[in-house]
Amino acid sequence: MVEGFTNAERAEVLTQxxxxxxxxxxxxxxxxxxxxxxxxxxxxQQVMEDIVLLWLIGVRIVLVHGGGPEISDLMRRLxxxxxxxxxxxxxxxxxxxxxxxxxxxxxxxxxxxxxEMNGGKAIGISGMDGRLIEARVRDERLGFVGDVVRIHExxxxxxxxxxxxxVISTIGCDRSGNAYNINGDTAAAHIAGALHAExxxxxxxxxxxxxxxxxxxxxxxxxxxxxxxxxxxDGTLSGGMIPKVECCLTAIRAxxxxxxxxxxxxxxxxxxxxxxxxxxxxxxxxxSI
Numbered sequence: 001m002v003e004g005f006t007n008a009e010r011a012e013v014l015t016q017x018x019x020x021x022x023x024x025x026x027x028x029x030x031x032x033x034x035x036x037x038x039x040x041x042x043x044x045q046q047v048m049e050d051i052v053l054l055w056l057i058g059v060r061i062v063l064v065h066g067g068g069p070e071i072s073d074l075m076r077r078l079x080x081x082x083x084x085x086x087x088x089x090x091x092x093x094x095x096x097x098x099x100x101x102x103x104x105x106x107x108x109x110x111x112x113x114x115x116e117m118n119g120g121k122a123i124g125i126s127g128m129d130g131r132l133i134e135a136r137v138r139d140e141r142l143g144f145v146g147d148v149v150r151i152h153e154x155x156x157x158x159x160x161x162x163x164x165x166x167v168i169s170t171i172g173c174d175r176s177g178n179a180y181n182i183n184g185d186t187a188a189a190h191i192a193g194a195l196h197a198e199x200x201x202x203x204x205x206x207x208x209x210x211x212x213x214x215x216x217x218x219x220x221x222x223x224x225x226x227x228x229x230x231x232x233x234d235g236t237l238s239g240g241m242i243p244k245v246e247c248c249l250t251a252i253r254a255x256x257x258x259x260x261x262x263x264x265x266x267x268x269x270x271x272x273x274x275x276x277x278x279x280x281x282x283x284x285x286x287x288s289i
Contacts, residue, residue: 146180193254
């Protein structure tokens with residue numbers, strides 16, 4: 001029971017959420033999960049609760065996760081120094097083994113277990129299962145870092161059809177069987193596009209798209225596809241926000257109805273985004289492409 005609310009007030013909250021529940025029931029929503037929301041155990045628990053709640057009301061949730069901090073931590077413990085080029089982890093053969101162990105093993109199964117403990121039904125897979133993420137070398141300087149060639153989405157659709165929450169770690173492979181470290185945002189965008197998802201939710205470490213990156217009061221709550229595209233060209237965006245917006249645009253071009261970039265550190269931000277009028281973060285509409 002929520003403290004400080006009467007039964008009538010709780011009933012009113014549910015009534016207000018009803019139009020949004022109707023909108024998303026039976027629809028696919030892809031959530032890219034990572035960053036501080038994944039490292040903080042309390043927030044991780046809340047995110048899993050939110051995902052199970054959405055699953056219980058009929059939203060077909062697909063959870064795509066990263067795990068960069070966990071990869072770096074294991075590398076340190078193994079005495080291996082992490083190296084980055086243009087924000088991408090240089091991944092030699094030893095490092096790709098570590099990435100596979102952490103993402104497809106520890107992180108993936110921890111999230112599956114949390115979803116199950118909160119009442120959900122989840123199955124964890126990697127991009128190598130069913131060749132879900134077919135990849136190729138992105139840049140020889142980066143080693144086994146991959147670009148997405150194609151998404152073979154049928155394994156995900158099969159899990160959704162059987163009533164499971166697919167939990168996907170972003171390890172890809174090529175036709176020769178080589179494993180590749182795939183950027184989580186990029187993988188989520190391509191997966192959402194292949195599934196023609198209703199919405200792609202990108203959970204980040206900032207409030208959303210800001211006109212002034214140093215002023216939270218300049219949050220842009222809503223953008224058309226064209227407006228978001230313009231921001232990537234006019235210098236408003238900088239740093240890591242540029243590739244996140246580009247991933248959202250990639251997803252929309254591939255058939256996703258809309259995308260949102262939001263702060264995963266805010267408790268229950270997914271529910272605020274999907275089940276309230278106010279939403280959370282920056283919503284990029286796909287209706288003006």
